[in-house]
Amino acid sequence: MPVLKLFNTMGRSLQEFVAQNPPSVGFYGCGPTVYNYAHIGNLRTYVFEDILVRTLRRFGFKVTHVMNITDVGHLSGDDDMGEDKMVRSAEERGQTVLQIAQFYTDAFFADTDRLNIVRPTIVCKATDHIQDMIDLIKRIEANGFTYMAGGNLYFDVSKFPHYGELANLKLEELRAGARTKVDENKRNPHDFVLWFTKSKFENQALVWDSPWGRGYPGWHIECSAMSMKYLGENFDIHAGGIDHISVHHTNEIAQSEAATGKPWVRYWLHAEFLVMDNGKMSKSKGDFLTLQSLTDRGFDPIDFRYFCLGGHYRSQLTFSWEGMEQAKASRKSLVERILDLREKAQGKVADVPGGRAKERLDRFDGYLADDLSAPRALAELWQLVKDPEIPPAEALAAAFDMDSVLGLKLSEARREEQTFDPVFAGEIEKLVQERILAKKSKDWAKADAIRTGLKARGITLEDTPAGTIWKKL
RNA sequence: GGCGCCGUACCCAAGUGGUAAGGGAGAGGUCUGCAAAACCUUUAUGCGGCGGUCCAAUUCCGCCCGGCGCCUCCA
Numbered sequence: 001m002p003v004l005k006l007f008n009t010m011g012r013s014l015q016e017f018v019a020q021n022p023p024s025v026g027f028y029g030c031g032p033t034v035y036n037y038a039h040i041g042n043l044r045t046y047v048f049e050d051i052l053v054r055t056l057r058r059f060g061f062k063v064t065h066v067m068n069i070t071d072v073g074h075l076s077g078d079d080d081m082g083e084d085k086m087v088r089s090a091e092e093r094g095q096t097v098l099q100i101a102q103f104y105t106d107a108f109f110a111d112t113d114r115l116n117i118v119r120p121t122i123v124c125k126a127t128d129h130i131q132d133m134i135d136l137i138k139r140i141e142a143n144g145f146t147y148m149a150g151g152n153l154y155f156d157v158s159k160f161p162h163y164g165e166l167a168n169l170k171l172e173e174l175r176a177g178a179r180t181k182v183d184e185n186k187r188n189p190h191d192f193v194l195w196f197t198k199s200k201f202e203n204q205a206l207v208w209d210s211p212w213g214r215g216y217p218g219w220h221i222e223c224s225a226m227s228m229k230y231l232g233e234n235f236d237i238h239a240g241g242i243d244h245i246s247v248h249h250t251n252e253i254a255q256s257e258a259a260t261g262k263p264w265v266r267y268w269l270h271a272e273f274l275v276m277d278n279g280k281m282s283k284s285k286g287d288f289l290t291l292q293s294l295t296d297r298g299f300d301p302i303d304f305r306y307f308c309l310g311g312h313y314r315s316q317l318t319f320s321w322e323g324m325e326q327a328k329a330s331r332k333s334l335v336e337r338i339l340d341l342r343e344k345a346q347g348k349v350a351d352v353p354g355g356r357a358k359e360r361l362d363r364f365d366g367y368l369a370d371d372l373s374a375p376r377a378l379a380e381l382w383q384l385v386k387d388p389e390i391p392p393a394e395a396l397a398a399a400f401d402m403d404s405v406l407g408l409k410l411s412e413a414r415r416e417e418q419t420f421d422p423v424f425a426g427e428i429e430k431l432v433q434e435r436i437l438a439k440k441s442k443d444w445a446k447a448d449a450i451r452t453g454l455k456a457r458g459i460t461l462e463d464t465p466a467g468t469i470w471k472k473l
Numbered sequence: 474g475g476c477g478c479c480g481u482a483c484c485c486a487a488g489u490g491g492u493a494a495g496g497g498a499g500a501g502g503u504c505u506g507c508a509a510a511a512c513c514u515u516u517a518u519g520c521g522g523c524g525g526u527c528c529a530a531u532u533c534c535g536c537c538c539g540g541c542g543c544c545u546c547c548a
Contacts, residue, residue: 045548241548379495
């Protein structure tokens with residue numbers, strides 16, 4: 001395998017990936033806050049993380065993938081007088097916060113399953129790790145990075161010299177340009193809460209006892225506590241959306257390294273946003289597209305996955321229905337080619353692709369190795385399935401190999417005949433035979449009538465040299 | 474104000490200091506009773522504009538125009 005290079009946000013450069021303890025790789029990906037459905041922008045990031053994990057595994061690494069489920073502590077902004085997201089959602093539905101969390105957690109994994117995203121090795125809920133967070137905060141406190149103010153425990157960013165390195169922030173300038181509506185308890189606008197006992201709103205549903213009083217953890221601490229618990233005090237990769245660079249990940253680094261006194265994460269990867277024609281999609285504004293809204297329009301979840309793969313993860317991708325239509329058409333055509341190859345290979349798939357197929361597979365791996373260039377990798381797959389000089393059985397072997405990373409379910413592709421309800425299929429088969437007879441007697445009117453009739457029922461006929469085949473429209 | 478990104482054919486979207494991947498859509502052709510599918514051919518002397526560096530720039534630098542993201546919960 002070629003040398004894997006990844007763009008590290010820390011340092012903003014393409015760097016050779018060197019695992020700390022090869023072949024093991026510790027990977028932490030920020031998971032969802034489960035107060036609502038994931039929207040397709042969220043899902044784009046998870047598709048990216050899936051490509052990352054699958055690529056690492058293809059390149060021989062043993063990946064431990066940890067993902068958090070944020071079910072507490074994710075508060076509204078500094079100057080936002082609104083409620084806790086979880087609490088609001090619970091009140092609206094007349095359920096408990098934990099019921100809400102469970103419902104949307106299930107919905108989240110149902111979505112990622114449909115997108116053929118491999119489940120994380122470890123999924124951990126914030127509410128199951130409160131003691132770990134408290135223990136970690138104690139260490140941060142013991143090292144002198146905290147202060148109490150107004151009942152809350154704050155992290156003092158001025159004590160952490162490297163604060164803001166990930167985001168290229170300079171504290172002096174930030175002070176000057178700071179906003180006015182910040183929490184008045186803060187000494188520095190960028191200080192953040194590690195533990196709340198005084199909330200800006202009432203009815204905090206979940207509270208725990210702690211050395212600082214009864215309350216609940218700040219948002220950032222869960223990722224530090226849980227990642228260290230499962231991956232150790234320093235690990236290889238941490239990934240998430242680009243919006244997390246300046247606040248969430250910056251704060252995670254500060255508190256983690258303040259606790260341990262040593263470097264925490266080696267590689268930081270961030271996925272750019274999926275944006276709508278008129279700007280970004282906002283989960284908190286309530287109007288956003290879910291995977292379900294795509295399938296309601298007749299798209300297969302994998303069409304969306306294909307759509308995501310068409311753009312590089314570090315580039316903004318603009319969502320549009322037209323773009324989805326194109327992805328759908330494109331994927332359909334790709335699957336058609338796989339089916340054709342299957343028929344030509346008469347069910348055979350080479351054990352190991354050789355010759356020209358191997359060359360294309362190598363090129364494919366080279367593209368993945370170059371900062372996960374899915375668009376070029378996908379283009380290479382197209383070149384492969386279109387290459388007339390490659391024997392079908394070899395092409396299939398290489399294509400399925402590529403799909404171990406792309407995840408387009410190519411090996412599961414079947415002609416509709418094989419997946420249809422047998423009764424319905426038998427009925428169609430009968431009509432097809434009738435039409436063949438009509439054609440033999442040159443009764444074009446009847447033949448065309450049958451074809452038109454089937455089309456109305458969503459079935460299209462194709463007369464190939466090998467006979468008539470039918471498929472779903 | 475600070476940080477960062479983008480502007481490539483009708484559409485989506487890669488990419489490179491030496492002359493533009495791939496897909497969708499369109500057009501022409503082969504095949505066909507007609508279709509469909511498939512296959513073949515075809516679609517940017519051009520990469521927002523203006524300068525600069527260079528033997529050579531779409532690719533580097535500067536400026537300008539246009540669009541977007543983050544800095545506040547958000548992938």
